[in-house]
Amino acid sequence: MTAVPTSSFIALSVLLFSIGAIGVLVRRNAIVIFMCIELMLNAANLAFVTFARQQGSIDGQVIVFFVMTVAAAEAAVGLAIIIAVFRHRQTVNADDLRLLRW
Amino acid sequence: MSLPLFLPLAALLLLSALGVVLNTHPVRSAMCLVATLFLLAVFFIFLDAEFVAALQIIVYAGAIMVVFLFVIMLLNLEKDEVGRTRTGWHMTTMVSAGLFAIGLLYIVYRAGTLLPGAGMGVAAPAAFGSLEMVALRLFTVYLLPFEITGLLMLAAVVGAVVLAKKKVA
Amino acid sequence: MHLTDISWPALLPGLIVTVTALVVLVADLFIEGPDREGLGWIGLVGLVAAGIASAVLWNANAGGFGDTFLLDRYAIFFNLVLCLTGALTLLMSMDYLSSITLPSGEYYVLLLLAVLGMMVMAQANDLIILFLGLELMSISIYVLAGIWRPDLRSSEAALKYFLLGAFASGFLLFGIAMAYGAFGTTTLTPIASQLAHLSVEQRPLALAAAGLLLVGFGFKVAAAPFHAWAPDVYEGAPTSVTALMAVGVKAAAFAAFVRVFLYALHALALDWSWLVWVLAVLSMTIGNTAALMQRNIKRMLAYSSIAHAGYLLVGLVAADTDGGASMLYYLLGYAVMTLGAFSVVIAVGRRGEPNEEVSDYAGLGFRYPFLGICMTIFMLSMAGIPLFVGFTGKFFLFSAAIEQGWVWLVIIAALNSVVSAYFYLGVLMQMYMGENPREVQGLTQRPYLTATLLFTAFATIVLGIFPSWAFDLARSAVQSLSV
Secondary structure, eight states: OOBOOHHHHHHHHHHHHHHHHHHHHHOOBHHHHHHHHHHHHHHHHHHHHHHHHHHTOTHHHHHHHHHHHHHHHHHHHHHHHHHHHHHHHSOOBGGGSGGGOO | OBHHHHHHHHHHHHHHHHHHHHOSSHHHHHHHHHHHHHHHHHHHHHTTOHHHHHHIIIIIIIIIHHHHHHHHHHHTOOSOOOSOOOHHHHHHHHHHHHHHHHHHHHHHHHHGGGOSSOOSSSOOOTTTTOHHHHHHHHTTTTHHHHHHHHHHHHHHHHHHHHHHOSSOO | OOOOOOOHHHHHHHHHHHHHHHHHHHHHHHOOSSOOHHHHHHHHHHHHHHHHHHHHGGGTOEEETTTTEEEOHHHHHHHHHHHHHHHHHHHHHHHHHHHSOOOHHHHHHHHHHHHHHHHHHHHBOBHHHHHHHHHHHHHHHHHHHTOOTTOHHHHHHHHHHHHHHHHHHHHHHHHHHHHHHHHSOOBHHHHHHHHHTOOTTHHHHHHHHHHHHHHHHHHHTTOTTSOTTHHHHHHHSOHHHHHHIIIIIHHHHHHHHHIIIIIITGGGHHHHHHHHHHHHHHHHHHHHHHHHTOOBHHHHHHHHHHHHHHHHHHHHHHOSHHHHHHHHHHHHHHHHHHHHHHHHHHHHOBTTBOOOBGGGGTTHHHHSHHHHHHHHHHHHHHHTOTTSHHHHHHHHHHHHHHHTTOHHHHHHHHHHHHHHHHHHHHHHHHHHHOSSOOOOOOGGGOHHHHHHHHHHHHHHHHHHHSOHHHHHHHHHHHHTTOO
8 A cells, every 4th residue: 555645745735725715815704714814824734744744854743833822822812803893893794894895 | 644545534624624615604614624623633643743633633623713613602693794795806816726726736746756855655753743752852942932932922812811801991 | 852052142132122021011010000101111221222232242143043043143233123113113102102092001011022023033044933923023913903992993903914914924834834845944044055956856845935935925014916904904003003013014024034035045036036026016106106095194104115115125136235235224214214204193193183184284394393394304205305314225225226137127116216206295295385284282292202203303314314334234234144
């Protein structure tokens, strides 16, 4: 049984990243947009772990640890911002917020 | 990891990721994201990253996603984005993201089997991805980044408190 | 397994800022009442001390942690610019905070942590440390943008900045992952040496990494076509935070941008310079033409900052020591004149009346001569009129690009510069030709704001008339990158 090559894992990670990026651009709900950003970060994590295995060096796995920390910090601040906006407007829909159209 | 195992798992991963994007209800999106995170943990185990896989489930799927669900429930987001449909914008996004993905996939294909490193065929070093090995690296070579994450957490805690507390000082 | 080589000199400036932030955080608990200027003073002392510590180590060339964290001259130059930016922002905030209701203790702490993150970015010689510095800076500034809770615009600006900033971080991180795959390391020194003799299999992934990093940095410096967030966020955030975003974030992002592209990826310059060319032309053109149509002064300054990012990218296209040095010099000049302009915006606003429309400036020039003269200096400098730093900076940038044969780029940049004069002078026209001036709170009651204005106006002129010493510093800073 042959092992699946590295490039297949990286291709998977590229697809995951693209799905996340599309989600950020087409969805209008701030929380869902943020979840799509999490998808992008996770795609990067998959790439790091794959390259770590490919090179037999542990660094890629350590980096994932840092990415998770950053994701946690972003989640704390991001959700606090979303709550702050919701208190004003009772909505987190990007179309209803004056400044948020893009 | 063998191909008959890889393909269905990869398909499931992409399906659940699409679920995050396509579901109109935020809670369903969040549940799909949890599924994606679990499937990624499975991939991590096959890539000899046991500790990271455990972290993925405990920290990411456990702690971070609970905060997401908590906020969704707190804000009681029921109906979602009934607003205008923006077909033109969606098409532009899809096309550009598609081109982006194809370009990157082509690059990966070109890099293909010639990537630096021993590759998947060779067995990983002993205890690769174990807690001990990660920790040894984390607290020696990566000591400075580790300390910086501490400050990052401080900024996040101060920031979250400022933004979410009721009374403005 | 040995412990990594800890280099205390390289850590010193950052440690000073860290300790200051913690002291402010604790002192906040013990200071009673609404009058919190003391906290600002602590922060000010800390930032000045960090700047001095950096300057003293100019010749030390410290570096450690396996070459991942450096205090070379390049980092020191940026540390000085960033500490100056942080200190001036603090100074203008001390009067600004009393005119709006803000939780001031946390404001100062987050401002210091943001400056710390910027300094980490300038000193990082490793993509992961760079990423963490960037996140430390960004997370602090997301919160600062939304810290004015009673104002809906502030919260919305924070949300927009957060979503697009995190999106950009995603691209940057994926670029770092590709670089890790191509080179097996994230440290810039080995990446640069591997690129010198690049193997065929590394090349596609290295190019993918360069492209993704370019997108990530493009967002952070607000270069077109990744600029869409800037005007709304600049308009909505409290003005002092806008100043920090326009100057500090841009300077720190350029610090990392130049170190990664001019040093680590220099061997790929032929592949990325045309992309940067496109970014530069788009940023200048879109920034200046959109600025023509703005009624709100903060939005106008936002578009003008996009245009300035374009001018700075001209230096990066040149991709040599002169180009890098003129970028550093221009960033210094941009920092003082932009901070000055935002201080004027703060000075014109008052409690409950932000006075942010250009028409609100009508007649202020004669009614308040000091404000008028300061604004004249900043606007003329931004428009690139000789005698001021804006002109000398552009002169250095354009001549560096011409030497490398980018004639068309310089022609486009010069034309843009002419267009930009129109809206900068438009503000001055309003100030001196307009009728019925508004009442503005006297500057004598606002000593900190006066000090900021005096300092920035003075620096704009001095740097413009005597450019050589600062340019020599910038040049020796870039030379420490060994381009």
